Amino acid sequence: MSTNAQTVTVEAPVEAPGRRRRKPPLSEGARAERRLGWWLCAPAVIVMLAVTAYPVIYAVWLSLERYNLELPNQVKFIGFANYGAVLTSPYWWEALWVTALITAVSVAITLALGMLLALVMYRTLFGRGTVRTASLVPYGIVTVAAAYGWYYAWTPTQGYLSALFNENAPLTSQFKGIGVIILAEIWKTTPFMGLLLLAGLSLVPEDLQKAAKVDGASGWQRFWRITVPLMKPAILVALLFRTLDSFRIFDNIFILTHGNNGTQSVSILAWDNLFNALNLGIGAAISILIFISVAIIAVIFIKGFGTAAPGTDTERR
Amino acid sequence: MAAISTTPRQKLGWGAANVFVIALALIPVLWMISLSFKTPTAITASSCSKQSGFFQCFFPAQWTWGNYSQILKTATFVRPLLNSIGIGLIATFISVALASMAAYAIARLRFPGKQVLIGMALLIAMFPIIALVTPMFTIERALGLFNTWPGLIIPYVAFGLPLGIYTLSAFFREIPWELEKAAKVDGATPFQAFIRVIAPLAAPGMVTTAILVFLASWNEFLLAISLTSTISARTAPASLAYLSGSSQFTVPTGPIAAAAVVITIPIIIFVLFFQRRIVAGLTSGAVKG
Numbered sequence: 001m002s003t004n005a006q007t008v009t010v011e012a013p014v015e016a017p018g019r020r021r022r023k024p025p026l027s028e029g030a031r032a033e034r035r036l037g038w039w040l041c042a043p044a045v046i047v048m049l050a051v052t053a054y055p056v057i058y059a060v061w062l063s064l065e066r067y068n069l070e071l072p073n074q075v076k077f078i079g080f081a082n083y084g085a086v087l088t089s090p091y092w093w094e095a096l097w098v099t100a101l102i103t104a105v106s107v108a109i110t111l112a113l114g115m116l117l118a119l120v121m122y123r124t125l126f127g128r129g130t131v132r133t134a135s136l137v138p139y140g141i142v143t144v145a146a147a148y149g150w151y152y153a154w155t156p157t158q159g160y161l162s163a164l165f166n167e168n169a170p171l172t173s174q175f176k177g178i179g180v181i182i183l184a185e186i187w188k189t190t191p192f193m194g195l196l197l198l199a200g201l202s203l204v205p206e207d208l209q210k211a212a213k214v215d216g217a218s219g220w221q222r223f224w225r226i227t228v229p230l231m232k233p234a235i236l237v238a239l240l241f242r243t244l245d246s247f248r249i250f251d252n253i254f255i256l257t258h259g260n261n262g263t264q265s266v267s268i269l270a271w272d273n274l275f276n277a278l279n280l281g282i283g284a285a286i287s288i289l290i291f292i293s294v295a296i297i298a299v300i301f302i303k304g305f306g307t308a309a310p311g312t313d314t315e316r317r
Numbered sequence: 318m319a320a321i322s323t324t325p326r327q328k329l330g331w332g333a334a335n336v337f338v339i340a341l342a343l344i345p346v347l348w349m350i351s352l353s354f355k356t357p358t359a360i361t362a363s364s365c366s367k368q369s370g371f372f373q374c375f376f377p378a379q380w381t382w383g384n385y386s387q388i389l390k391t392a393t394f395v396r397p398l399l400n401s402i403g404i405g406l407i408a409t410f411i412s413v414a415l416a417s418m419a420a421y422a423i424a425r426l427r428f429p430g431k432q433v434l435i436g437m438a439l440l441i442a443m444f445p446i447i448a449l450v451t452p453m454f455t456i457e458r459a460l461g462l463f464n465t466w467p468g469l470i471i472p473y474v475a476f477g478l479p480l481g482i483y484t485l486s487a488f489f490r491e492i493p494w495e496l497e498k499a500a501k502v503d504g505a506t507p508f509q510a511f512i513r514v515i516a517p518l519a520a521p522g523m524v525t526t527a528i529l530v531f532l533a534s535w536n537e538f539l540l541a542i543s544l545t546s547t548i549s550a551r552t553a554p555a556s557l558a559y560l561s562g563s564s565q566f567t568v569p570t571g572p573i574a575a576a577a578v579v580i581t582i583p584i585i586i587f588v589l590f591f592q593r594r595i596v597a598g599l600t601s602g603a604v605k606g
Binding site for chain 2: 280
């Protein structure tokens, strides 16, 4: 699939300069179709590039400058000094570690629970609609609103979870704080995972399951030997999306702990440097580092696990 | 549906699993609702300890509408609520319009650069939004877009587009395109065929996409707190964070809970009402790849 995408990208520039003449001339209709295709895509492309590509290039530039909003007269090009400052700072490494921990744990648990949820939704004879309906509630809820719910639930003497588990202010400790953040993430994102996996589950042919059962395979064996391998594409796509989404975690931490007590994620760190320290240069450097981290994760997934990026095979369908 | 035979005992097991899932999904929401009906004194009265009963802690002793009437009287919340609705609707409308055009081209037309466009949309769907905050903050202040509706609408459109292009191109592939040919035979231009014949058929997919894009912008928080500074453009989720800072001496738990319920309940009703469409839309792009 990726080769398919590559050939197209490689072909385009080659085609442009002189070879056009030698190709069979396009019919009037084909040329009109091309033009229409480009015209229809142009507005979307322009908006997407204007909001992402241009700011990212600008962020690269900002990250090479000493630029503090409190000292507007001392803006100066300083090369990679901001990156040096960030990469030698313990805050960056702690934030990166916290983010990686939250991502790994929450994605792993979400995958397991999402699979269970998908199985519950798939296997149940009655109440199937009810489960799906109920599980859409966490999906639809505004993350910030849900985060406040968790925050108050864990507030000592006021919250039911704090009372139930006899916890005294878990949000003020690093370890427990991260635990609460992960819990909030899992609650919010499991339904999405479950729905994606349910759609993958319904692509597994029932006949195969029956045949395996006749051959004496246990339910556990059937799950690992038939269901999971056949669902692999759906699982990997869901994992890729969840991992990248979780890596940018911001809302839950912002409300639950404000990133205090060593619960800061990389996004919170970047935000803090921008809006509390007003240091655009450092903030931009952190943003670029996050961008690179996300790119690395995506490349690992796509190359390493062979995740088919959704939509890339549309040409051949 | 389940073709593998189930014994009554297994049925009971799955039934129990159902109840468990439903409880897990709903209890945190019920907690927020119940909190929003508690009086300020009840909230701070330390009603929750290991000794106090669970129900005594969870549900209000006396119910009050006070928190709701308080927040619905202050511009700190009402104005952001209106901003959220306006920004969300405009961003959704523009996203769906632009995404339908691109998705139509992807699903129907042959033109070079299609794969590049799909790859680009995928990249943007995975984009770490924080990487945009610093440059957008600077750019928007320079252009006078900071703390305005367009200042939020433009990025929301951009992030709605990949979602829209994926969902819509999946829907568009299912449309009976012979009708388009028939229209062309009858003398319609490709553009007329798009507007007159295909657009009405595509409406269900567009509604689904609109719902997903609206939910995404309604939910968005990071850009909303970063690119606004006053209630003139701040959205509802961002205003929650400011309700908490508004009074120094009393913790405004009740008002925040009420505000959280106000911005959540309509969305939940909306989601439940359109659940089939939402599930179809969420899974359309992801699984087929």
